[in-house]
Amino acid sequence: MAKGLPNYGDPGFSLFLRKAFIKGAGYTDDALDRTVVGIVDTGSGFNPCHGNAAQLVEAVKRGVLLAGGLPVEFPTISLHESFSNPTSMYLRNLMSMDTEEMIKALPLDAVVLIGGCDKTVPAQLMGAASAGIPAIQLVTGSMLTGGYRGRRVGACTDCRAYWGSYRGGEIDDAEITEVNSRLVGSVGTCSVMGTASTMACVSEAMGIALPGSATPPAVTADRARVAEETGRRAVGLAAEGLTIDRILTEDAFENALRVLLALGGSTNGIVHLAAIAGRLGFDIDLDTFDALSRETPVLVNLKPAGSHYMEDLHRAGGVPRLLNELRDQLNLDALTVTGRTLGEELDERREDFPQDVIRTRDNPVYASGGIAVLRGNLAPGGAIVKQAAASPELLEHRGRAVVFENSADLARRIDDDDLDVTADDVLVLKNIGPVGAPGMPEAGYIPIPKKLARAGVKDMVRISDGRMSGTAAGTIVLHVSPEAAVGGPLKHVRTGDMVRLSISERRLDVEIPPEELRRREQADTSGTTAAVEPPERGYARLFVEQVTQAEHGCDFRFLRAREQRGSVPRAR
Numbered sequence: 236m237a238k239g240l241p242n243y244g245d246p247g248f249s250l251f252l253r254k255a256f257i258k259g260a261g262y263t264d265d266a267l268d269r270t271v272v273g274i275v276d277t278g279s280g281f282n283p284c285h286g287n288a289a290q291l292v293e294a295v296k297r298g299v300l301l302a303g304g305l306p307v308e309f310p311t312i313s314l315h316e317s318f319s320n321p322t323s324m325y326l327r328n329l330m331s332m333d334t335e336e337m338i339k340a341l342p343l344d345a346v347v348l349i350g351g352c353d354k355t356v357p358a359q360l361m362g363a364a365s366a367g368i369p370a371i372q373l374v375t376g377s378m379l380t381g382g383y384r385g386r387r388v389g390a391c392t393d394c395r396a397y398w399g400s401y402r403g404g405e406i407d408d409a410e411i412t413e414v415n416s417r418l419v420g421s422v423g424t425c426s427v428m429g430t431a432s433t434m435a436c437v438s439e440a441m442g443i444a445l446p447g448s449a450t451p452p453a454v455t456a457d458r459a460r461v462a463e464e465t466g467r468r469a470v471g472l473a474a475e476g477l478t479i480d481r482i483l484t485e486d487a488f489e490n491a492l493r494v495l496l497a498l499g500g501s502t503n504g505i506v507h508l509a510a511i512a513g514r515l516g517f518d519i520d521l522d523t524f525d526a527l528s529r530e531t532p533v534l535v536n537l538k539p540a541g542s543h544y545m546e547d548l549h550r551a552g553g554v555p556r557l558l559n560e561l562r563d564q565l566n567l568d569a570l571t572v573t574g575r576t577l578g579e580e581l582d583e584r585r586e587d588f589p590q591d592v593i594r595t596r597d598n599p600v601y602a603s604g605g606i607a608v609l610r611g612n613l614a615p616g617g618a619i620v621k622q623a624a625a626s627p628e629l630l631e632h633r634g635r636a637v638v639f640e641n642s643a644d645l646a647r648r649i650d651d652d653d654l655d656v657t658a659d660d661v662l663v664l665k666n667i668g669p670v671g672a673p674g675m676p677e678a679g680y681i682p683i684p685k686k687l688a689r690a691g692v693k694d695m696v697r698i699s700d701g702r703m704s705g706t707a708a709g710t711i712v713l714h715v716s717p718e719a720a721v722g723g724p725l726k727h728v729r730t731g732d733m734v735r736l737s738i739s740e741r742r743l744d745v746e747i748p749p750e751e752l753r754r755r756e757q758a759d760t761s762g763t764t765a766a767v768e769p770p771e772r773g774y775a776r777l778f779v780e781q782v783t784q785a786e787h788g789c790d791f792r793f794l795r796a797r798e799q800r801g802s803v804p805r806a807r
């Protein structure tokens with residue numbers, strides 16, 4: 236217990252004091268002389284996605300003890316998607332700061348990061364990357380699926396489908412109330428390939444979590460065993476001094492981006508990976524990422540892009556089987572937390588039995604990557620679309636913009652029977668970007684106007700500077716950059732302008748002549764059109780002043796690495 240002594244001017248006295256205090260908890264000198272593994276506990280009564288945190292902490296401790304170390308758990312803040320007003324993304328960077336500073340403050344030789352809900356794994360990896368000590372991720376695992384009237388259901392792709400049916404008048408109040416109790420089968424993270432599952436799988440692919448650790452459901456014996464193994468391994472990480480920067484390298488980030496595409500993973504994954512990479516000095520090159528997308532088919536057949544759930548992915552062989560399928564497209568020399576390379580780990584995990592969840596490259600779920608990057612006069616800084624979850628007939632589309640200035644404007648008018656809108660129009664929502672909302676809420680999943688939903692319209696082209704949940708589907712263009720609130724072109728689009736989306740050409744344009752666009756920019760004296768007044772104080776003010784655009788991960792400028800080391804994926 237020598238690292239990071241508080242500076243009382245006398246290191247001997249500092250250590251003496253530290254030991255005196257911790258001995259108040261009953262520790263012996265023998266215990267305190269061992270390798271100290273910190274365990275980040277993100278359990279909270281408001282976080283059912285981490286509802287098994289206490290059991291996992293116990294299992295990790297067992298592993299640490301078995302390996303001869305001393306486990307000590309400590310809390311950080313806990314973020315659940317539905318209990319993080321105004322949006323969990325607003326709090327992700329705060330959690331990363333909490334994680335980083337606590338890791339630095341405490342006398343730890345290694346740290347086990349336990350978390351799972353969407354923003355948690357990114358926040359923990361961002362914080363740990365900046366803290367720079369040996370670290371290993373342990374996800375809480377997915378929830379079990381539920382059942383409703385003989386159908387298997389899960390959060391939260393099915394939540395959206397049922398809500399859509401309710402809005403369209405296909406099911407009534409009683410049924411929607413009944414289904415509400417059936418969607419979530421247990422504690423754990425969302426059961427589809429949403430952001431939590433995406434980040435779990437991507438963490439394993441990056442080598443920062445143990446092989447096979449991403450997919451065991453939260454309440455299973457497999458999950459507890461993985462936790463024990465994780466604790467055991469953390470002691471080894473400390474002994475070897477295997478710090479996180481040696482795992483999260485360019486090789487690892489390239490593997491992560493590749494796997495994000497093959498998963499048909501959440502669009503949020505790209506924002507989070509940009510933020511994690513930024514902590515280590517790497518930018519994500521969206522155009523090279525798009526090139527990867529063209530050669531990486533979606534292989535994982537999970538909702539929302541496919542049809543299965545996380546527990547099925549686990550039974551089918553989990554991430555190792557997917558990685559073996561992608562072997563020749565991965566950097567197999569990347570070092571993992573096991574101390575061995577990804578290739579060495581995969582050699583031991585070759586499985587071959589029939590199943591339909593992890594497809595082969597010659598029989599993919601979707602022929603190219605799940606996410607495409609768009610450029611054009613509407614998105615000079617880029618925009619993305621989850622093409623694998625879009626409607627084929629809308630991939631090339633030209634339509635009249637129907638513009639909503641912000642979320643409040645949308646809420647006011649979207650269900651108005653007098654709204655001038657047809658199914659061929661393009662719904663445009665401004666001011667839900669990183670600064671605009673603020674926090675870039677998942678409001679990009681713009682609902683189909685009620686009168687069109689009632690007429691059976693299921694999808695329309697929708698465009699915003701916000702995000703959407705990884706569990707959602709539709710022809711939805713997101714992360715338009717620069718956002719409206721910082722004066723991006725999106726700000727100047729008006730109802731009636733023609734918008735053209737071409738996913739094959741990777742274009743997103745508004746058909747306004749350049750001189751007209753300039754005229755609108757010059758005529759605009761409003762400064763910001765953000766939905767809220769610029770905050771006066773506190774974290775809100777820090778957020779708005781420091782948050783970066785989506786392509787830089789929405790991290791705070793002062794948290795990114797000071798030294799730029801390059802871009803990933805590297806040009807090939």
Ligand code: FES
Pocket residue numbers: 284315316317351352353423424425429431
């Ligand atoms: Fe926590 Fe979906 S709400 S993972």
Ligand code: MG
Pocket residue numbers: 316353429430431704705706
């Ligand atoms: Mg989500």
